[in-house]
Amino acid sequence: MNDLGNSLAASASGMEAQANRIRYVSENIANADTPGYRRKLISFEQVMDGATVRSGKVRLDQQELPEIYSPGHPMANEAGYYKGSNVDLMIEIADAREAQRSYDANVRLFDQARQMMQSLFEVLRR
DSSP states (O other): OHHHHHHHHHHHHHHHHHHHHHHHHHHHHHTTTSTTOOOEEEEEEEOTTSSOEEEEEEEEOOSOOOEEEOTTSTTOOTTSEEEOOOOOHHHHHHHHHHHHHHHHHHHHHHHHHHHHHHHHHHHHHO
16 A cells, blocks of 8 residues: 555656746747746756655756847847847757657656556455
């Protein structure tokens, strides 16, 4: 019974971590055209029990911001350049797909453990 509970906890923590990842990917995509925006990165940390995971600290991508030439832009300097965002939409879309697939895998694991637990309860009631 404890193993089933651990499976539920592990998959629930995985779903929460991937949901956080999807949130930050969504923020990155929404701000892709925002001048000076730095891509947000999230890492995962293993919890002491070894079976569950949680989201780590959010950090900003330190990759150089591109210089965009647009003399009419309100943020442009004297030379006509302003700092763009370092968000690459292709990377963000790939990250979103990976996070979604991981989330879906955790949902299937959670559902399987729940069904097994439900079957166990039915056997015990007899």
